[in-house]
Amino acid sequence: MNGITTTAGTGSRAESAAADFLQQQGLRIIEKNFSCKVGELDLIAQDGQHLVFVEVRYRKTDHYGGALASVDQRKQRKLLNAAQFYLQRRRINAPCRFDIVAITGPLGTDTTRINWVRNAFGTY
Numbered sequence: 001m002n003g004i005t006t007t008a009g010t011g012s013r014a015e016s017a018a019a020d021f022l023q024q025q026g027l028r029i030i031e032k033n034f035s036c037k038v039g040e041l042d043l044i045a046q047d048g049q050h051l052v053f054v055e056v057r058y059r060k061t062d063h064y065g066g067a068l069a070s071v072d073q074r075k076q077r078k079l080l081n082a083a084q085f086y087l088q089r090r091r092i093n094a095p096c097r098f099d100i101v102a103i104t105g106p107l108g109t110d111t112t113r114i115n116w117v118r119n120a121f122g123t124y
Contacts, residue, residue, distance in 0.1 A: 010107070013107050014056055014107060015032065015033070017103060017107060017108070017112070018042070018056040019043055022043070022101065022116070027045040027046065027047045027052065028047075030045060030046055030051075034086055036082055038081040038082050039078040039079065039081055039082035039085075040082060041054075041055075041082050041083065041086060042055055042056040043056060043101075044086065047097075049094065050094070050095050050097050051087075051094045051095070051097075052097055053083045053098050053099070054098075054099045054101055055075070055101070056100075057070050057071060057100060057101070057102045057103070058103045058104075059102075059103075059104050060105070061104065061105075066102065067102035067115075068102045068117065076098075076121050097118065098120050099117060099120055100116075100120040102115040102116075102117070103115075
């Protein structure tokens with residue numbers, strides 16, 4: 001690719017960084033990039049009794065509201081619908097929550113900031 005970073009490649013690297021971070025915090029990653037007709041779930045993890053649906057957001061800078069601000073009501077609805085689809089498809093009945101891992105700054109450097117928001121918009 002001649003040194004050009006693609007959006008998909010950057011997203012994949014951010015999701016890998018988030019997964020590594022969450023594993024260091026004691027979560028067990030169950031699935032990555034679950035995709036269905038109603039949306040996509042970046043990471044699905046186990047945290048004790050909770051199944052955790054993790055939205056990973058990456059921004060180079062905090063300009064324009066930063067990574068956390070990008071998870072608006074519309075995005076939350078899409079995540080909820082995808083999670084409900086996942087639970088039905090896998091026939092899982094467990095307490096669930098939605099977390100956000102917001103990553104800001106150059107990936108893989110000492111200036112990379114990771115902000116993990118647990119239960120960002122509800123427990124189900």
